[in-house]
Amino acid sequence: MSTPTKKRELLRDKKNGKIAGICAGIANYFGWEVWLVRIVVVTSFIFGQGFTLILYIAAWFILDEKPKSATNDSHEPVELKTKVWQAGAPPHGAFREISGDYNDLESRLQSMETYVTSNAYKLDRELNRL
The missing domain is CATH 1.20.5 (Single alpha-helices involved in coiled-coils or other helix-helix interfaces)
Structure with a gap:
């Protein structure tokens, strides 16, 4: 019997975020490091001619905030990093x-x-x- 997979949601993570938690939310959704997403976003801000800023602000308004109870404080297994x-x-x-x-x-x-x-x-x- 297989265990049911938990549905992933793209949510803002203000607890781990710097401004609005967009980068932290994207990193949580894809399983990436937050610093890597931040570097990509900042680079895109510099070279993106303002398009990234519009997307960031839109994501700030569109994405829901991660609930406080959705942290790893519960007894859920924590994914170990293998690389x-x-x-x-x-x-x-x-x-x-x-x-x-x-x-x-x-x-x-x-x-x-x-x-x-x-x-x-x-x-x-x-x-x-x-």
């Missing part, structure tokens, strides 16, 4: 994990390039055309 960069580990550890992920992707890309440039790929493609 190094999520857990707030030192930058060296985060760099090592990201570098490992990048090296894995690089090796996969090299194997794909090797296959695409090989005679086996040309033969497979010709056989599929028949």
